[in-house]
Amino acid sequence: MxxxxxxxxxxxxxxxxxxxxxxxxxxxxxxxxxxxxxxxxxxGDVTIHENWQLSQFWYDDRTIEALVDVAIKAAGSNGNIALVSCPSLYRKLKEKADPNCDITLFEYDKRFAMYGKDFIMYDYKFPLAIPRDKSSYYDIVLADPPFLSEECLTKTAVTIKFLTKRKILLCTGAIMADLVRRLLDLKKSSFEPKHANNLANEFWCYTNFNIDDVL
The missing domain is CATH 1.20.5 (Single alpha-helices involved in coiled-coils or other helix-helix interfaces)
Incomplete structure (x- = not known):
């Protein structure tokens, strides 16, 4: 059959x-x-929410506006700006900065790879695992180490010093003040950054230049 x-x-x-x-x-x-x-x-309409497991805490709107204004004035219209572990500043900075301004986000969270060439994968545990051509490239580096630990700040400081031409703005806990001074010779500014979700730790802004006339 x-x-x-x-x-x-x-x-x-x-x-x-x-x-x-x-x-x-x-x-x-x-x-x-x-x-x-x-x-x-x-x-530019995508909203990425903070991931507390990665120790992410986004700034509130007032803080974002203030830090972005400082960065733009410090860098100038054609300047280069690095954001190290502070991704919540990127969108507002991209919106307000001159189109000729080069903005780079150094960040561990791969969700931010959506920013294309402006994103560089960064792990503070490997502070110099970044492109060699970024050495002394940025007019200002804004950084916010993800953890309040000596190891994290020490390694992030290596990255900051590698990237910056001169100007540094660092946001971290008040308890890190002595180490910030020893590693980067930064002083506490009058501006105190705040977060959208309040943190128990007191947070300060440290710089090596005067930002009072901008804020």
Missing amino acids: SISEDEDLPQLSSETFAGLQEFYKEQEDREKRLELLASETIN
Whole structure:
């Protein structure tokens, strides 16, 4: 007895067929979300929420505005600005800075790779694992080490000194003041940064230049 070609083909059960349909639908939805994300990224509308497991605490709006204004004035219209572990400043800085200003975010969180060439993967544990051409490249470096520890600040300071031409603005806990002075010779400014979600630790802003006339 002959068997038709259709009968030779394996037949899918209704459960398997339904599973495949669900898989393809999820894949299609995922592709649509990626397309939407790409579109929103171009328009600067994506909001990335802080991840406390990465010790991320975003600044409040007043702090963002103030630090961005300081950075723009310090760098100048055609200047270069580095953000080290302070990604919540990027969008406002990109919005307000001159288009000729080169802004680079050095950040461990790969979600911020959506910023394209402005993003450089950075792990403070490897402070010099960054492009060699960035040495003494930035008119100002703004940094906010993710942890209030001597190890984290010491290694981040190595990165800061490698990147900056001269100007440094560092936000970290008040308890780190002595180490900040010894490592980077920075002084506490009159401006105290605040966070959208209040932190128990007192936070200070340290600089090696006067920012009072900007704030």
